[in-house]
Amino acid sequence: MSRLTCTDLDLLRRVPYFARLPDEVLAALAAAAVPREYGRGQVIFLEGDPCAGLHIVAAGEVKVFKLSPQGREQILHRFRLGDTFNDVAVLDGGPNPASAAALTDATLCIISRADIRRLAERHPSLAWALIESIAGRTRHLVAMVEDLSLRSVKARLARLLLAEATRAESLGDFDRSQMVTQAEMAARLGTVREMIGRALRDLADEGLIEFNRHRIVIKDRAGLVAVAEGM
Amino acid sequence: MSRLTCTDLDLLRRVPYFARLPDEVLAALAAAAVPREYGRGQVIFLEGDPCAGLHIVAAGEVKVFKLSPQGREQILHRFRLGDTFNDVAVLDGGPNPASAAALTDATLCIISRADIRRLAERHPSLAWALIESIAGRTRHLVAMVEDLSLRSVKARLARLLLAEATRAESLGDFDRSQMVTQAEMAARLGTVREMIGRALRDLADEGLIEFNRHRIVIKDRAGLVAVAEGM
DNA sequence: CGGGGCGTGCGACAAAAGTCCCTGACAGGC
């Protein structure tokens, strides 16, 4: 038990928005957190269900997504170690705004809305951490609306590649472009697999990237930026 | 001066998320609020500029929007009496995530980020009010992403008509469907004016609505709902 | 009462996105 709590504490320190919280608050959060394991592909919670609590990724990767009646998927966000999700439902008490599923085997720590609320009332620093977290989420969604509404698939893809490259660099796990499959890229960009394939070929024809199954290398960053902005 | 403060207090009570705050907090907010007038079409603040503070609509209507390089506009939200906007920048201190402009002559009350932050630290009830406000904003954006990514223009239009009709009823200002121009509907739905015209004609051909310049009447609500969901 | 400006109606066309379908490559399990 004490080992578990210790592990949770370490995890909480890896959550950017929580890192600066006083130890006391982190300990209280850790005490309230319940770990849970999910297998690859397993559903974590469903859109519309009553608030499933705050989820923190302790291992593996997770997607939060919407499905259309026709079965097409739009991924709202992909979450990794140290990310929190379902903040919105936790903070306003409404139903989960979207569904979540594990992309790989994953371990999550879950804190109920009641616990969060109790702790946030006692510790204003936690309330501010949550506010900054949800503000970041909102900025991401604004960018997503802008993308979907105002940019072509090719431009969106260029932006995605640039963003992933930047993220990979800043994390040191350079160039293992974790982009997995074209189908997933399509779900993130709000289109279909075939469009991703065509857009990749276009970019390669223009000499901006090189790619073969599961590996994409950026050859001309400035050119990619131009595509990302211009169209 | 005392009259002005009184007016501001009345306004703050009309903000849904603020309505239940204790008088003391409302008075402090009112003291910090600066009123300002804008003419129709006037820009209020620009995307990317440093945080412009919390804005509250005291009169008139306002849009928050993004522009593409090609000049197309995506309206993220239309705000009316008692709505607050630019919450995100106020809460996280980053730049404004989008631009804002007055749709009609408008009066806004503006509270600086510093004041909000100071008051929220002193009064946790205000912090929670802000949290619920931004959570609502985030839910709206999630719905917007879903719409743009997974629904046809016709389905989006059906949803918009249903939403506006519901709002109009619940406010008693029934059927004066404030939808103004087709161009604005297009900007809200992420498409162009001509598509709105075609989609309206389609819906009319199917007997679901009737319309002539500036007046849209829903004839078959269930049918509209079917269109809104199905496609 | 005669413009102008704005919003609309509508058709022809162009481009972007999506669908269908089939082939072949690769990886993991047996």
Add this chain to the structure above:
DNA sequence: GCCTGTCAGGGACTTTTGTCGCACGCCCCG
């Protein structure tokens, strides 16, 4: 090593969305 399922490559076609162009009606204002 072989079989099977998943993923990618890519062509042909359809549908949806966006662009262009122009005429019309309405309303405001001089």
